[in-house]
Amino acid sequence: MELLAVPDVPEIREGDDLAAVITDRIDLRPDDVVVVASTVVSKAEGRFADLAEFPDGPRAREIAGRLESITGDEKDPRFAQAVLEESTELLMEAPFLLTETKFGHVGVNAGIDRSNVPGHDLLLLPERPSESAARIREGLPHGNPVVVTDTSGRPFRHGQAAVAVGWDGMPGNRDWRGEHDRDGRELGVTVQCVVDELAGAANLVAGEGDGGKPIVVVRDWAFGDHDGHDSVFRDVDSDFVRQALRGWEFDDA
Structure with a gap:
């Protein structure tokens, strides 16, 4: 090969x-x-997308605030909103966002890229x-x-x-x-x-x-x-890791 x-x-x-x-x-x-x-x-x-296209809602602000408290780094709630809108399920919301995309792929931040995007803030995965x-x-x-x-x-x-x-x-x-x-x-x-x-x-x-x-x-x-x-x-019925994550909560106390 x-x-x-x-x-x-x-x-x-x-x-x-x-x-x-x-x-x-x-x-x-x-x-x-x-x-x-x-x-x-x-x-x-x-x-391509810009953060201004994703006005943050209460859920996104909650997620960004929690991530900021865990990591100590400033988190833009508009990015959390973009991740939510590009996802069908939020599998983990801390200590990072793990999601299922609309076409079935599971990954961090719905695969949204913030690098090598000339003239824009974000690059979304293909639909x-x-x-x-x-x-x-x-x-x-x-x-x-x-x-x-x-x-x-x-x-x-x-x-x-x-x-x-x-x-x-x-x-x-x-x-x-x-x-x-x-x-x-x-x-x-x-x-x-x-x-x-x-x-x-x-x-x-x-x-x-x-x-x-x-x-x-x-x-x-x-x-x-x-x-x-x-x-x-994997479909949800055969994805035991996903099933376990649904019942798991990150302890950031």
């Missing part, structure tokens, strides 16, 4: 054609997978990242699969890693159940989230900060002859 960062990607502006940006800079092969950072997708889709991936894919010469990524923290581990927030043209998971291991034992639970693994691999090449390269092509990788499905985001 080879990972190729698309060179010379310009600052993306609202209305830019990401498929054209890609194809103008790299010759895609039929089996290539294109991995795109959500930041450039959001910029192309005009998901429907899988639909964004499909639109990019339509403009690629071979209908190449597209994965849209974001970086997020992980339970039980330090550091951030890239994960898929949307994809099109391939299943999200590679299902090994019913196949066999080297000893001939049938696999009963192994489901491999390949879109997350491709996101993580691409992020090693993409990098972070002002030298980051937001679009990476994955070459010479194949899904293989396996069953696949798109059940990447």
